[in-house]
Amino acid sequence: MSIFDKRYVTVTINQETYFREVGMDDELGVRMAEDEFNNMILDAVYNEIIEEEFMVNFQQVNTIIQTIPNVLDRQILQNFYNYAVRVDGVE
Structure with missing residues (x-):
């Protein structure tokens, strides 16, 4: 019930x-x-x-992005990461 x-x-x-x-x-x-x-x-x-719950560790995501060997790929993901952080209001 x-x-x-x-x-x-x-x-x-x-x-x-x-x-x-x-x-x-x-x-x-x-x-x-x-x-x-x-x-x-x-x-x-x-x-x-609530349908799903997502847990994101922004520090871990940023660390993973920094390990990407291709500079262009790393910059694209870094830009997306910066955008997502800005839109979400997380510092």
Whole structure:
């Protein structure tokens, strides 16, 4: 069952907001802090909408580019690398 198929209630105690899952027969589940609830929702949303995850080590990519023996090929890849870094806003 998806988290989006469940129901929750908000409980405020001493100006602190908590969430509780509404279970079978309207029984309330364990109290969750607001940040715990928000993280749970974010994780569920990410799992639903993110198709792939890519991890790039820019330092490693740059090191590999520097090892390319052909100067022209190295310059083409270096230009593309510089462009990608600039467009992505990574320094």
